[in-house]
Amino acid sequence: MISVVSIFCVYAAINILWTLIVGTAGIFSLATLAVVGRKALAVTTNCSLDFMRKPEAGRDIIARGTLLKLGRSLAVGDVHMFSEGADHMVARSTMTYSIPPKD
Numbered sequence: 001m002i003s004v005v006s007i008f009c010v011y012a013a014i015n016i017l018w019t020l021i022v023g024t025a026g027i028f029s030l031a032t033l034a035v036v037g038r039k040a041l042a043v044t045t046n047c048s049l050d051f052m053r054k055p056e057a058g059r060d061i062i063a064r065g066t067l068l069k070l071g072r073s074l075a076v077g078d079v080h081m082f083s084e085g086a087d088h089m090v091a092r093s094t095m096t097y098s099i100p101p102k103d
Helices: 004-036
Strands: 043-051 061-070 074-083 089-098
Touching: none
Parallel strands: none
Antiparallel strands: 043 089, 061 074, 074 089
């Protein structure tokens, strides 16, 4: 039999996971769009997310995005996530977007 505590723990872990994934994609999207402007059909071609430690309870997660390379067809960036006030990374993500050709 699965206990209520087990179900809650799984739900909490999934919630944190999706928060980090959606947050990472949002930060990188904003960084890319700020540089190249609004482009139709800009799509994610690669997303890698590394979890390093659990976030500190009761603190917000702060994300810092860096656009590493902006080429004609690809944009590559890193997003580092920290618990608010902490020096150690909670998670790290590398993302690549495909930029559609100019009209």
